Every structure is written in C-alpha cells, then in structure tokens.
Amino acid sequence: MKFLVAGMLWFFGIFQAVAATPEDIQLEIDSAKRSVVELSSELSAIEKQLISPISTKTSLYLALSNGKFFTPMSITISGHGISPINYLYTEKEVQALKFGAVQPLTDLELAPGNHLLKVVVRGRDDNNRVRDLVYEGVFRKGGNHLKLLLSITDDTAKRSAVATLKAW
Amino acid sequence: MQKSGLLALAVAATAWVSSTACAQPTAPDNGLISTLSASVPAPKTPLEILNHELGKRVYFFHYLTSTPLDAITDDDAEPTLSDMDIMYTLPAGLSELGMDSYANVLLNDPALGLSPGMGNTWFMLARNASDRNDWLQAGRLIGRAMANDALLNPTDTSEAAFIAATSHANRDQITQAEQAFDLIDEESEWYRFAGYNLMLAKMRLGISSKDLQQWVGEFLVDEAEDQQQSALNDRFRLTAGKYELRNKHYDEAISYLRLVSKDGPYTSDALLQYGWALSKRWQYDQALQPWRVLQEHFPLLNIHTLESLMATSYVAELMNGGVPSLPVYEYTEKRMTEALEQLDQLNNIDTLSQWVSHWEERQSSASDNILSPDLQGVASSSTSRHLEGLLSTSAFLQEQQRLIDIRSMLGWVQQQQQHLSIARADKLANQAIYLEVVESDHLAQVADNTKQLQQQIIQINHQIQAHRNQPLGFAIQPERNRLDQLEAITNESKDGTSMEQDVQTQASILQGITLWQLTKAQPQRAWALQKQQLVLEQQYQDLNTQLTNINELLAQAGAFHARSEEHLATIDAVSNKLGALEQTLTALHTKQQQQVVTVAQSHIGMLKDRLKDYLATTRLSIARLYDGELRRNTNSGGLGEYD
Numbered sequence: 001m002k003f004l005v006a007g008m009l010w011f012f013g014i015f016q017a018v019a020a021t022p023e024d025i026q027l028e029i030d031s032a033k034r035s036v037v038e039l040s041s042e043l044s045a046i047e048k049q050l051i052s053p054i055s056t057k058t059s060l061y062l063a064l065s066n067g068k069f070f071t072p073m074s075i076t077i078s079g080h081g082i083s084p085i086n087y088l089y090t091e092k093e094v095q096a097l098k099f100g101a102v103q104p105l106t107d108l109e110l111a112p113g114n115h116l117l118k119v120v121v122r123g124r125d126d127n128n129r130v131r132d133l134v135y136e137g138v139f140r141k142g143g144n145h146l147k148l149l150l151s152i153t154d155d156t157a158k159r160s161a162v163a164t165l166k167a168w
Numbered sequence: 169m170q171k172s173g174l175l176a177l178a179v180a181a182t183a184w185v186s187s188t189a190c191a192q193p194t195a196p197d198n199g200l201i202s203t204l205s206a207s208v209p210a211p212k213t214p215l216e217i218l219n220h221e222l223g224k225r226v227y228f229f230h231y232l233t234s235t236p237l238d239a240i241t242d243d244d245a246e247p248t249l250s251d252m253d254i255m256y257t258l259p260a261g262l263s264e265l266g267m268d269s270y271a272n273v274l275l276n277d278p279a280l281g282l283s284p285g286m287g288n289t290w291f292m293l294a295r296n297a298s299d300r301n302d303w304l305q306a307g308r309l310i311g312r313a314m315a316n317d318a319l320l321n322p323t324d325t326s327e328a329a330f331i332a333a334t335s336h337a338n339r340d341q342i343t344q345a346e347q348a349f350d351l352i353d354e355e356s357e358w359y360r361f362a363g364y365n366l367m368l369a370k371m372r373l374g375i376s377s378k379d380l381q382q383w384v385g386e387f388l389v390d391e392a393e394d395q396q397q398s399a400l401n402d403r404f405r406l407t408a409g410k411y412e413l414r415n416k417h418y419d420e421a422i423s424y425l426r427l428v429s430k431d432g433p434y435t436s437d438a439l440l441q442y443g444w445a446l447s448k449r450w451q452y453d454q455a456l457q458p459w460r461v462l463q464e465h466f467p468l469l470n471i472h473t474l475e476s477l478m479a480t481s482y483v484a485e486l487m488n489g490g491v492p493s494l495p496v497y498e499y500t501e502k503r504m505t506e507a508l509e510q511l512d513q514l515n516n517i518d519t520l521s522q523w524v525s526h527w528e529e530r531q532s533s534a535s536d537n538i539l540s541p542d543l544q545g546v547a548s549s550s551t552s553r554h555l556e557g558l559l560s561t562s563a564f565l566q567e568q569q570r571l572i573d574i575r576s577m578l579g580w581v582q583q584q585q586q587h588l589s590i591a592r593a594d595k596l597a598n599q600a601i602y603l604e605v606v607e608s609d610h611l612a613q614v615a616d617n618t619k620q621l622q623q624q625i626i627q628i629n630h631q632i633q634a635h636r637n638q639p640l641g642f643a644i645q646p647e648r649n650r651l652d653q654l655e656a657i658t659n660e661s662k663d664g665t666s667m668e669q670d671v672q673t674q675a676s677i678l679q680g681i682t683l684w685q686l687t688k689a690q691p692q693r694a695w696a697l698q699k700q701q702l703v704l705e706q707q708y709q710d711l712n713t714q715l716t717n718i719n720e721l722l723a724q725a726g727a728f729h730a731r732s733e734e735h736l737a738t739i740d741a742v743s744n745k746l747g748a749l750e751q752t753l754t755a756l757h758t759k760q761q762q763q764v765v766t767v768a769q770s771h772i773g774m775l776k777d778r779l780k781d782y783l784a785t786t787r788l789s790i791a792r793l794y795d796g797e798l799r800r801n802t803n804s805g806g807l808g809e810y811d
Binding site for chain 2: 025026028029030032033034035036037039040041042043044045046047048050051052053055056059061063090092093095096097099100101102103104111112113143147149168
C-alpha cells in the first residue's frame with residue numbers, strides 16, 4: 001500500500017500541530033487536507049492493486065523527445081481487446097512532455113499473450129501542418145505488470161518524427 | 169519498498185522529534201529532509217532504478233501540469249517522493265494544494281531552506297501569503313524568491329517585484345519599495361498595481377497635490393482595453409480624489425472624481441465623494457445630482473447610498489435654511505428606517521445560510537484542484553447585492569476560501585465512496601467470474617479439443633507417410649479402379665481380333681497416360697495434404713498457447729483471489745476512513761458555514777451601527793429644526809407657528 005505519503009505527511013504534520021491551537025479551524029482544514037492526500041494515495045493503490053491482479057496490468061506511457069518536428073494535439077489508442085481511448089492535450093501538458101516528463105496514458109487489463117496495439121497521435125509538424133503519427137504493432141504480455149513507453153522522437157535527417165513502443 | 173519506507177519514516181520521525189525536543193538548532197546534515205532521505209532505501213537493482221526514473225518523470229508530468237495531488241499520490245510517482253529532485257518541488261506542490269503549513273515545515277529544513285534554485289517555491293508561497301493579505305510574510309518569502317541563487321522563473325520576476333514593492337509600501341518603506349518597483353516590467357500588469365500600492369504609501373507620508381497628480385498620470389491608461397484597466401483607472405482617481413478631499417483640496421478632488429466611470433465597481437463611492445467635494449465648493453445644486461443618481465440606481469443598503477441620504481438633507485438645510493429642509497430630512501429618516509428594516513430582515517440566520525448554500529456548491533464544483541479550488545465569486549442574488557460591500561473584504565474572502573475548500577473535499581470524499589463501492593462490487597464480480605470459469609468444464613473441453621486436434625495431426629502425418637511408402641501414393645480410389653480396369657484390358661488374351669488388339673493398345677497407352685498424370689499430380693497432392701497438416705499444427709499451437717496463457721492467468725487470478733478477504737478488509741478499512749472523514753468534514757462544513765454567516769452578520773451589524781448613527785443624526789437634526797422653529801415662534805408671540 002501507499003505508505004510513503006502517509007508517513008511523510010505525518011512526519012511534517014508533527015510540527016504544525018504544536019504550532020497552532022486546537023480551536024483553529026484552519027488547523028482542522030489542514031488536517032482534513034492531509035487525510036485527503038493520504039486517502040487519495042490509498043485509493044490509487046486499491047484501484048491499481050486490489051481490484052484485479054497486478055500481473056494482468058499493462059500501463060502505457062507517453063514521452064516526447066525534443067518535439068521539434070512534432071507537437072501532439074490528441075492521441076487515440078485502440079487494439080484487439082482494448083477499449084478505444086481518446087485524449088486531447090493541453091498546452092501545459094505538451095510543455096511538460098517537452099521538458100522530459102512522462103505522461104501515464106492508461107492502464108489496460110490484459111491476459112498473457114500477444115496483443116495488437118494501434119496508436120494514432122495527431123499533431124502539428126514544424127511547418128504547423130496537421131499530421132498523424134501512427135504506431136501499429138504487436139506486444140507480448142507476460143505474467144508481470146508490463147510498462148510500455150510510447151516515444152515520439154525527432155528524426156533530424158528526415159525532418160520528421162517517429163513513434164516507437166518499447167517495454168520500460 | 170513502500171512498507172520499509174513507512175517504517176523508516178516513522179523511525180526517522182521519532183528520532184527527529186527526540187533530537188529536537190531540546191530545541192537545539194538543527195545542523196544541515198541532521199535535518200528533517202536529510203533524515204528522511206537517508207531512511208528510504210535508494211533503488212539498487214536495474215529494474216528498481218528504471219522504475220524510480222519513470223516515477224520521477226511521471227511526478228514531473230503531474231507537477232508541471234498543475235495537478236500536485238496526482239503528483240503526490242500517483243502509484244508510479246509516490247515511491248520517489250523522498251528523492252531530493254522531487255523534494256525540491258514538494259513545498260510548491262503542497263502550497264498549490266493550500267497546505268502552506270506543510271510546505272513551510274519543509275522549507276524551514278536546512279536541506280531545502282538554504283538550497284539554491286528554490287525561487288519558484290518561495291515565490292508561490294509568497295503569492296499565497298499576498299492572497300491572504302499577509303504582506304509581511306509575503307515580503308519575507310519573496311526576498312528568498314528573488315535572491316540571486318534562487319533562480320526564479322524570469323516570467324515571474326514582475327509579479328515577484330510587485331509583491332516585494334507592495335510589502336515594503338505597506339510598511340511605508342518607500343525607498344525599498346521603489347527599488348523593487350523599478351524591477352517591474354512597464355508592460356506588465358503588475359506595474360500599475362504596484363504603482364497604486366506605492367501611491368497609498370506616499371499618501372500616508374503626505375505626498376503633495378502636484379506630485380500626486382504626476383504619479384497618478386503615470387499610470388492612467390487613456391483608452392482602457394478592458395474592464396480591469398478601466399477599473400484600475402477608476403481606483404487611482406477615486407483614491408486620489410478622496411485624498412485631496414480629506415486635505416481640503418476640493419478643486420483637485422473634483423478633477424479626479426468627475427472622471428471616474430459611471431458603470432464600474434467604484435462608481436457608488438465616487439458619486440458620494442464627488443457630491444461631497446462639490447458641496448465643499450458651495451455648489452450645492454450640483455452636489456445633489458450625483459447623490460440623486462446614487463439613491464435612484466444603487467441598492468438602499470449600499471453604504472454610499474445611505475451616506476448620500478444623510479448628505480442630501482445636510483446640503484438641503486445649507487441651501488434652504490431650517491424649516492424648508494424638514495421634508496428632505498423626513499424623507500431621509502423614512503428611507504433610513506426602511507433600510508434598517510431591510511437589514512433586520514437580512515440579519516436572519518436561515519436567510520444567510522440559504523444564501524451561502526446557494527453559491528458555495530457552484531464554486532466548489534468549478535475547479536480541478538479539490539484541496540484548494542479557485543474562488544469564482546458569489547452568485548448573483550438580492551442578498552448578494554445587499555451585501556456587496558462585504559464580498560471583497562479579506563475577512564470574508566478568507567472564510568469563503570475555507571468553506572469552499574471544505575465543500576470541495578466533502579464532494580471528493582462522497583465521490584470516492586461511490587467509486588470505492590463500485591470497485592468493491594467489481595472485485596466481487598471478478599471473483600465470481602473466476603470461480604465460474606474454474607468450476608465449469610469449459611477449459612477441460614478446450615483441452616480435449618486440443619488433444620483431438622493433436623490426434624488429427626498425427627493421423628494426417630501417418631496418411632502422408634503411408635502414401636509416400638506405397639506405389640501410386642496419393643492416388644484416389646476411382647483412379648486406382650480405372651488403372652486396374654486398363655491393366656485388365658491390356659492383359660487380356662493376345663490372340664484376339666485386330667480390333668481387340670487395337671483396344672488393348674489403346675488401353676495400354678491410356679494406362680501409361682494415367683500413370684504419368686498420377687505421377688505428375690503426386691507432389692501437388694502431397695503438398696495439399698501437408699499444408700492441411702501445417703494449418704492444423706498452427707491451429708493446435710495457437711490453441712495450446714492460449715490454453716497455457718489462460719491457465720497462467722487462472723493461476724495468477726487464483727493466487728490473487730486467495731487474498732480476497734485481506735483485500736476486502738483493506739477496501740473496507742479505507743471505506744471506513746472515508747466515512748470518518750466525511751463525518752469530520754460535514755461537521756467542519758456546518759461550522760464553517762456558520763462562520764461565514766457570522767462574518768456576514770458582523771458586516772450587517774456594522775451597517776446597522778452606521779445606519780443607526782446616520783438615523784440618530786438625522787432625527788437630531790429634525791428635532792433641532794423643530795425646536796428652533798418652536799423657539800422662533802415662541803419669541804414672536806405664537807405668530808407663524810409651524811404646522
């Protein structure tokens with residue numbers, strides 16, 4: 001379960017409890033906020049680990065390398081046994097991806113075996129033209145939690161971008 | 169990893185508390201963060217290192233997209249929180265969640281507090297303090313943000329300088345305020361805000377009319393592009409006008425006040441002051457105009473409208489002398505009595521509670537930040553209009569923010585309870601499906617079918633071998649029968665007629681042709697059979713792989729569902745925690761609603777006190793006028809007695 005957050009907040013909370021009076025409603029609100037953070041962490045763990053076996057999980061992430069020749073606007077994920085997923089990007093998210101952050105796209109429940117995945121990323125190229133970047137391929141799901149990273153990388157020679165999928 | 173993390177944190181916390189119990193100053197390497205970082209084991213195996221890297225990048229995705237709660241609680245990111253790269257950003261994230269006290273605990277730690285590159289965090293905390301009108305604290309924090317080694321984001325420099333300038337200006341430290349002011353980009357919106365705050369400081373120190381005019385002129389926008397620019401123009405003019413009015417520079421006051429727009433947030437105050445300024449210049453008729461506008465177009469409970477009523481009767485007396493101004497005074501008394509009745513009606517806990525409920529729900533649902541939603545303003549209603557003067561006070565805004573925070577958290581808890589309930593049902597449904605699959609003979613049937621398929625493949629393989637080993641392999645029975653017939657004809661008596669001999673020759677030729685055709689077709693027929701065998705083999709392999717995968721999945725599911733009781737107990741425990749938090753928040757919500765109502769009542773009380781003063785003054789004036797008239801009539805022998 002998610003103990004680090006709980007421990008950390010408890011750790012930091014010790015000192016403010018000494019500082020404020022018990023009647024202070026702000027202290028009660030701060031305490032409630034701390035509970036929300038802790039519970040949010042526990043709920044996230046329940047959702048990921050206790051509803052179905054973690055071994056059936058496949059997590060899909062997206063990374064953008066440089067992003068000079070392609071700026072994503074939206075993404076569509078589909079495949080056999082995968083409910084289609086559509087996502088629209090905000091400017092902030094694109095900026096975060098350009099800084100090297102990794103977006104957790106989705107968690108899929110999949111049985112062991114081979115699975116076909118199709119990803120269409122719509123975006124703008126360096127000439128501001130709309131274009132689709134398509135990845136289609138088969139990945140193998142084993143008996144462990146599989147983490148897949150979809151990378152959009154610049155191909156400087158072709159002045160273009162390519163999408164590749166690899167296990168993390 | 170996570171369990172050991174908790175243990176380590178708990179131990180570290182206890183150790184840290186014990187070590188600080190003697191109130192010794194903390195050495196940098198003995199601080200909270202250092203202890204914390206040392207307690208959580210660093211990733212060692214390549215997989216742990218990879219996952220740690222992924223977690224950090226996921227954390228930064230949430231952090232940079234302004235979703236700090238997701239950043240802190242994301243399953244991937246959570247194990248990396250003790251990483252120093254993450255720790256640097258935690259105070260800013262906590263501050264964004266409205267958890268400033270936690271952020272301050274972190275920042276007071278030597279490991280972070282003395283670190284360079286923390287400019288954005290200090291800035292965010294300073295901004296929160298300035299939002300709370302705590303300018304002293306804001307000034308202290310922004311000093312840290314603007315230090316050379318803090319590496320503040322350049323886009324925030326102007327706002328940071330505004331906070332610094334305002335903080336100094338509030339303490340009348342003009343020189344320091346002007347130094348900070350000089351750092352603000354003139355094109356930035358903060359330039360004019362800081363100019364206004366500096367003007368207030370200069371006023372406190374007695375700026376001359378000429379200097380004030382010059383200062384205000386610097387910041388007025390000739391053609392305002394939006395309402396905000398126009399409102400700030402008005403604010404400059406209104407404040408400067410009031411300053412000049414107070415200093416008895418009536419012409420200067422009039423020149424500022426007459427230019428305040430007629431449809432802005434400062435109009436009512438400006439109309440009132442404009443009337444006063446004109447009255448001080450003995451322009452009584454003109455002075456009544458703005459007050460009439462005020463009384464006709466603004467709510468009666470507007471503090472400026474109330475004051476204008478009193479001002480009207482005062483000026484009427486100056487214009488008309490004693491008795492002729494009595495109807496004006498009586499009208500004023502009547503309106504003020506009405507206002508007092510309205511205030512009494514408004515000062516009702518139920519009415520005010522309904523008013524609070526009306527706007528709070530809309531506010532809390534309009535933000536993604538569940539711990540500290542942005543204030544959206546109060547919904548329009550007659551109560552809101554009557555309490556207009558209250559809505560922008562810092563006391564109300566603070567209580568409003570607290571109420572919205574609580575309401576938002578309460579909504580979140582209720583939503584999570586529903587989600588958890590669905591998740592629990594899903595888990596039980598998954599378990600039921602698993603048991604159904606295990607208990608049914610469906611998988612056994614599939615296994616039987618697989619075996620049958622395997623048998624078929626073996627059979628075909630035998631057939632191919634048999635055909636290959638026999639002469640005329642792969643020939644079908646009619647072809648064999650025909651060949652036998654032809655051979656029989658060919659082998660019949662050689663002494664027949666010439667016709668029979670011809671038939672025998674033809675049969676022999678046909679036999680040869682048939683044999684040739686069969687020989688030619690043999691590879692194709694062999695391949696067709698082999699292809700069939702290969703297809704079946706592929707199908708068998710696919711089926712077998714699938715069966716293996718399903719068995720593997722069932723084994724995983726079996727192990728998983730074997731711990732169902734434990735999982736359900738965890739879910740129920742979290743559900744109970746949510747229930748307990750809901751109770752706490754409900755109680756807190758009721759308490760805070762009452763607090764907002766109390767603030768509103770306090771404002772209404774202030775209005776009532778002010779109104780009572782005005783009313784008392786008005787009634788005294790009426791009494792004075794009657795008394796004066798009575799005395800005059802008495803002195804004149806009862807002639808001309810006022811009726």
